[in-house]
Amino acid sequence: MHTAAGVEARLPIRSDMDLVWVRQHVRQAAAQLGFGLVDQTKLVTAASELARNTLVHGGGGLMEATHVRAGGAEGLRLSFSDSGPGIPDLERALSDGYTSGGGLGMGLGGSRRLVHDFEVESTPGSGTTVRVTSWATRPPRQRGAV
Amino acid sequence: MPEHEAGGSLATPAHEVRDFLRRRREQIAQRWADEPLFRTVFTASRDEAVEAGKAVVDALARVADAQQVEDPDAAGFSAVREQLARMGAARSRAGLSNTQVSSELAALWPPAENLLVAESDQASPEELRAWSTTLSVLLGTLRLVAMQTALSETQSLIDRQRLQLLEVATPVIKLWDGIVAVPLIGTLDSARSQVVMETLLNAVVDQHARFAILDITGVPTVDSLVAQHLMKTVAAARLMGAECVVSGIRPAIAQTMVHLGLDLGTVKTRASLADALGHCLHELGTNIVNAAPDGAGRR
Numbered sequence A: 001m002h003t004a005a006g007v008e009a010r011l012p013i014r015s016d017m018d019l020v021w022v023r024q025h026v027r028q029a030a031a032q033l034g035f036g037l038v039d040q041t042k043l044v045t046a047a048s049e050l051a052r053n054t055l056v057h058g059g060g061g062l063m064e065a066t067h068v069r070a071g072g073a074e075g076l077r078l079s080f081s082d083s084g085p086g087i088p089d090l091e092r093a094l095s096d097g098y099t100s101g102g103g104l105g106m107g108l109g110g111s112r113r114l115v116h117d118f119e120v121e122s123t124p125g126s127g128t129t130v131r132v133t134s135w136a137t138r139p140p141r142q143r144g145a146v
Numbered sequence B: 001m002p003e004h005e006a007g008g009s010l011a012t013p014a015h016e017v018r019d020f021l022r023r024r025r026e027q028i029a030q031r032w033a034d035e036p037l038f039r040t041v042f043t044a045s046r047d048e049a050v051e052a053g054k055a056v057v058d059a060l061a062r063v064a065d066a067q068q069v070e071d072p073d074a075a076g077f078s079a080v081r082e083q084l085a086r087m088g089a090a091r092s093r094a095g096l097s098n099t100q101v102s103s104e105l106a107a108l109w110p111p112a113e114n115l116l117v118a119e120s121d122q123a124s125p126e127e128l129r130a131w132s133t134t135l136s137v138l139l140g141t142l143r144l145v146a147m148q149t150a151l152s153e154t155q156s157l158i159d160r161q162r163l164q165l166l167e168v169a170t171p172v173i174k175l176w177d178g179i180v181a182v183p184l185i186g187t188l189d190s191a192r193s194q195v196v197m198e199t200l201l202n203a204v205v206d207q208h209a210r211f212a213i214l215d216i217t218g219v220p221t222v223d224s225l226v227a228q229h230l231m232k233t234v235a236a237a238r239l240m241g242a243e244c245v246v247s248g249i250r251p252a253i254a255q256t257m258v259h260l261g262l263d264l265g266t267v268k269t270r271a272s273l274a275d276a277l278g279h280c281l282h283e284l285g286t287n288i289v290n291a292a293p294d295g296a297g298r299r
């Protein structure tokens, strides 16, 4: 499952237990790439939110972790995918406090603020993929403002 | 070697290996009984180790018969899965790492290989190479099966321990008359949060607590679900007449909570458990003064 580097992985998201492995993997991979404690905590927390969405709203799926490099910076890209119902109104889903279930509705919008790069691809009826990337030191130059 | 094949038809290497295993069942099991993996697990008698070895040889012969030498899911393995799990577990209990267990499994190959070579002096080098490769692939698959079984055993052990933790890892500590504290440690998932809430509410009632401190120093991640659970617990305690204070929010977690957009609403927070206790004591009207070593009050 892990590459020799211990950063890249494909982890199933099928149960609460799997969320524990996801958080553990992200923490350890981020530490290995040189993320500071605050940045590790942010990325792990975002991963926890997104993986739980994959489980709860998407009916289960997969997290893929990839090591990315740009302009001398080390980054970690996490992709959460499911083949659940999809998100019909993305803007509403991203707004703080919106939940279709009994959650706080802070997961999607909140995790966007916790990472450097955030993309959602969702097709109603066929699934959702959320891809986030964070960089160890600071984002590479072309990424612009802090 | 192949003269027993009726009709002299060309047998596949897997079937040659199957026949070899059936023919040499006793000898292979005898030799395996001297290997650490069998010898140290089946200590009651050597016969027991030999019998266990025969069961494994039989399983391998069935897998070879089905031409599934590379398939760890082959039905032929099912008869020995449980035995392999017990053997692996016994070796782990004896202190061996998974890697060491794996090399003990690898050590089963040479004795079988030696027997194969010894009885194949009539075979051509190509035939012998084909049989030998097939045998080594088959034993490699056995090793994989054993390791998979060991891993799933480990997983179920972890799951069992986790259930136990759920029950024991939520001590409620009485810090003072009317003040209880719960040091939360580890993952605060829904099941665990439920236990925490119940334990805390019971303690509030039993101890007539006016204050309950939830210390989250040991919680590695505070996401929106954890925050939601904390707020629910606080609200429930409030209904029972106790005020909650959340302590131990580490700096990295505080920053993350701000970005995530979580605020604990009207919940009182303090940096450390000591600060939280100080706050509760103050609210109770109890004053703590530092005393100098000689017992005199400090200026």
Ligand SMILES: Nc1ncnc2c1ncn2[C@@H]1O[C@H](COP(=O)(O)OP(=O)(O)O)[C@@H](O)[C@H]1O
Pocket: A049, A053, A054, A057, A058, A082, A084, A085, A086, A087, A093, A094, A098, A099, A100, A101, A102, A103, A104, A105, A106, A107, A108, A109, A128, B224
């Ligand atoms: N993977 C997903 N599949 C389907 N719907 C989703 C997914 N992720 C999020 N959503 C939708 O977006 C809403 C907001 O998500 P989030 O901000 O995490 O809040 P919460 O999970 O607390 O409801 C969810 O209530 C759900 O309707």
Ligand SMILES: [Mg+2]
Pocket: A049, A052, A053, A103, A105, A106, A107, A108
């Ligand atoms: Mg969510």
